[in-house]
Amino acid sequence: MTKETEYAIEVDKLTKRYGNLLAVNDISFTVSKGEVFSLLGPNGAGKTTTVEIIDTIRTPTSGKVSLLGMDVTKKKHDIVPRIGVLPQGFSSFDRITVRETIQYYSRLFCCRNTDIDGLIELVNLKDKTKEQYKKLSGGLKQRLGIAIALVNDPEVVFLDEPTTGLDPRARHEVWEVLLGLKKKGKTVFLTTHYMEEAELLADTVAIISKGKIIAMGSPGELVESNANYLVLRLQSVDEKVFEIARKMGFAPVLDNHKNIAVRLEHTDDVQKILNAIKDAGALYLGLDVRKLNLEEVFLKLTGEALREDPPQMEEQ
Ligand SMILES: Nc1ncnc2c1ncn2[C@@H]1O[C@H](COP(=O)(O)OP(=O)(O)OP(=O)(O)O)[C@@H](O)[C@H]1O
Ligand SMILES: [Mg+2]
Structure with missing residues (x-):
């Protein structure tokens, strides 16, 4: 049975093992409805593993995870229609256009009422509706990916590193879209290794390092209590x-x-x-x-840098 809860996500003592590797090590947190929650951590920290357990793609080794009051290991079919996912490193079909791509995913997920024009407007792709996917720049592809994650008008949206590899301008354009989502009151679960992204968008930031959450709070609280x-x-x-x-x-x-x-x-x-x-x-x-800023707080807490800057995708 689904229980009514103020939380969109409840994670209790979650652990994930891959053979000998403890990728997620006994983490607990909650995400309130309407909140933007950011999991901030370097490569290999366990972000994708955590997200993909919450959004029902992977199974936990132990612990309990509830999404909208439902156990993710038992209620996948009830959960999936109510969430949207932009996976890390998203890509789509080269030869179909922006509008066709959104239509395709809307049909694939059996959504009857997708507001395709509304989505195109939200992700600011009005001028690109007839452009083929392969011709889009990295930033535009990611914005299209966000539109796809929204075809079912989900209550909770998972975005796994939506701006990694984008140049600063393209990153800001994606942030604009994410601010639009926040305004609409969506619950957003965002993973990132960009401190400014977490600082700008998130109500709550959980800093994850080597599978452990080592600090959590609003960006202001994290700075205040550590600096x-x-x-x-x-x-x-x-x-x-x-x-x-x-x-x-x-x-x-x-x-x-x-x-x-x-x-x-x-x-x-x-x-x-x-x-x-x-x-x-x-x-x-x-x-x-x-x-100190959030990035320096992170360094102080973990002794490791948030990222090695990857090569940037080409912008048009
Ligand atoms: N399917 C898998 N099998 C074995 N090991 C895995 C698997 N998926 C992830 N790992 C390992 O688990 C650890 C956490 O990986 P994960 O992808 O969750 O990290 P991440 O924080 O998302 O990193 P990135 O920022 O690079 O995306 C890493 O050491 C990774 O190599
Ligand atoms: Mg990842």
């Missing part, structure tokens, strides 16, 4: 500045462009350093003071 120090950066400093900061008991780091970064526990320390520099008659060209 318990400030970084003062001084640009083009003269030689004395490094020594001044060091003698005051700080640990400045100098790069080869003569910029210094100093980690500070208290806001007052900023003024103390600037006063000492002024008193010594030393110079610098610019400064900024800021907390």
